[in-house]
Amino acid sequence: MPGTIAPPEIELIIDDSRGGGGGKPPDGGDDDGGGDRGRHRPNGPPSPRRFSTAIAIAMVSILMFFMALASAFLVLHHGSKVWVAVRLPWILWVNTAVLLGSSFTLERARLRLSLGDVLGFRRLWFVTTVMGFLFVAGQLVAWRQLVGEGVYIASNQASSFFYIFTGAHGVHLLGGVAALLFVLLRNFQKSQIPVSLAAEITSYYWHFMDGLWIFLFALLYLGK
């Protein structure tokens, strides 16, 4: 079991990568740092901080993508007098609950990890991953329910938006599921980044997907 000795190792890895990589935060800007000129540094990978920055920037970009769709939705919705709203399948409420629950278990998992309980972390993380899969499966069921009612993507503008919103969100969410699986299956002994950081970055993205779904669901629900 790799668990019990992990936390001190994690600390070590953090020290190692922060100390060795490039990308130090530039210091204040005083002009007298002559002593450290020409310091050696190993040609290691740059600071793992870049992963957190990247996911933050990527989230802004993804938000922009969905805002473009949402504004198109609002413009067409208000411009149309014959808007035929989609009757949202009931399973969407279940899916929403599952997704919210997965955010909760994910935070519990990270708490276990910070307490050093790696086994508990992996167990809760596994539950989160399964809930992620359940959500995707639930969305597919919702699609099937709509198809069963004869509402297809080409039926009308509202149905087009329903399929586009859920489809685009589902694809982005699958990226999150891939990240969950990555953290679950990856051997972090050999990795550049510690498991705690990987879990933290995944959690940002997962909560973001969660919030995004709430927003889209509210949009679809209120835009009837």
Place this chain on the structure above:
Amino acid sequence: MVTHDSGENQPERPRGSFLSRYVFSTDHKTIGLLYLWLALFSVFLGMAMSLVMRIHLVWPGAHIPFLSGLGSSAEHYATLPLLHGSLMIFFVLTAAPQAGFGNYFLPLQIGAREMAFPKLNLFSFWPTVISLIGMVAAFLVAPQTGLSLWIISVSVFCAAALCSALNFVVTTIDLRAHGMTLPRLPLTAWAWFLNAILGMLIFSILLAACLCLLADRFFATHFFSTGDFLASQPANVAADALPVLWQRLFWFFAQAEVYIAMLPCFGIVSHLIATFSRRPVWKERLVVLALCGVGLVGFCVWGQHMFSSGLNPFSPLVFSVLAASIGLPATILLLSWFATLWNAGVQLNTSLLFALGFVSLFLSGGLSGLFLSRHDFTSTAVNEDFVTGHFHLVMGVAATFAILGAVFFWFPKLFGRYLNERFGKLHFWLTFAGVYCVFMPMHWLGLVSHAGRIPGANLASIAAWIGPARSFITAGILVTVLAQGIFLFNFLWSLFRGERVAECNPWRATTLEWSVPSPPPPDDFGACEPVIYRGAYEFGVPGAVDDFIPQHIAPDRVVRPN
């Protein structure tokens, strides 16, 4: 732990096959160069198309070897402008100044050894190539298939541009060397950084719009097409209102795309002017703020393209004010360039000439933009020749001049040889005169074509001049394109036979890329980590022997007269 203890080691040469050294290399320098080669290829292809368009406009029956087949049929002729525009905008103006020079020089200028995500960088470049192939192929297949292929290619390009922009932002935030604070960033790096942020925001919008369009084409959805939307509109609105949503989404992207092309050019031109006039950039902080302002306003002026296609009656005024307010940061930039040049002992080499040419074109193109920002003027008095002349001057040609200035400036660093100055100057003057001869008459054509609406205008005498003006423009294009032959010859000849660069820093520039050999070794800075001690434009420093102090020189190592 293995460290590079011996700094005197032979620089490591990249080993491995051609594939691993060039095609699958994750080195930022290789990828930057690949982008530049891609842009060079695309610019000549795009120029050939403009040549075909203009020649067939004047002499419809003319036969041009190799090229006439492209523009012969009516359908093909109609798609030529689309292909010309997409090649030039996406693969030249977006790819060269940002992805090309940016990938190569951003890590070198901020003291990083790599981009933040080298593999992601590789996965930005090759989709870009695939998207280029897709767009060119779209031109050759049947129109409906071609249009779908073109939209897919644009989506692929957007995804690649998003990955690349992500890489730029994270690299600038997290990978700066010790002491490289934000105020010490060179203006080029600032411009690449801000531009990447802008790119992150707008390319995702174009991607969303393209996905909706593809859904319309493949799944018969109703985002931009007929259906109940039209049925709900009054009959007189319906015909105009149909594509309005697409136009909004598209122009939201496309107006900001202008600034995507221009922002890095602003940075490059400020950099060149400071370096060759041996003066610090005038009000450097203000210039950075102006660059931010360009990005911010560029994000808000999309509505100005909708003056003629239906908007809320009050919104044209808002967009008009916003569009005119782009003049403020633009004026700050112009002031800074002129103030930096004022009374300076400039070194008038080809690189600076192109930078000055950029300033001239930006100024004259920007002035005609002032007319276009008036919503009442745009919707009535101007036809597309005026607009074509305007955006070619201010965006297309001006940005190309900045790119050429950057090529002449960085060629010694890229390849360890100089470009030939004599050919360079000849190329500059021919191109400079040529583009003015092409695009200034276009403004005039755009204005006179509406003269028929003025009561009492002597239509016959005006119409008699339109034909000759068109021929003059075509002749101007021929000269300009032939002048690019000089550049191509100069480029290829200098690549193999040009005068070798003896030192690291031939232009006596201050930024970090000039502290490494030309061309830079694979690991950029060798065994030592660069440390930054000062701002990027310390020229003419009192009390120093040299008239410049590079950023990596420690205060105690500055040579002072005794």
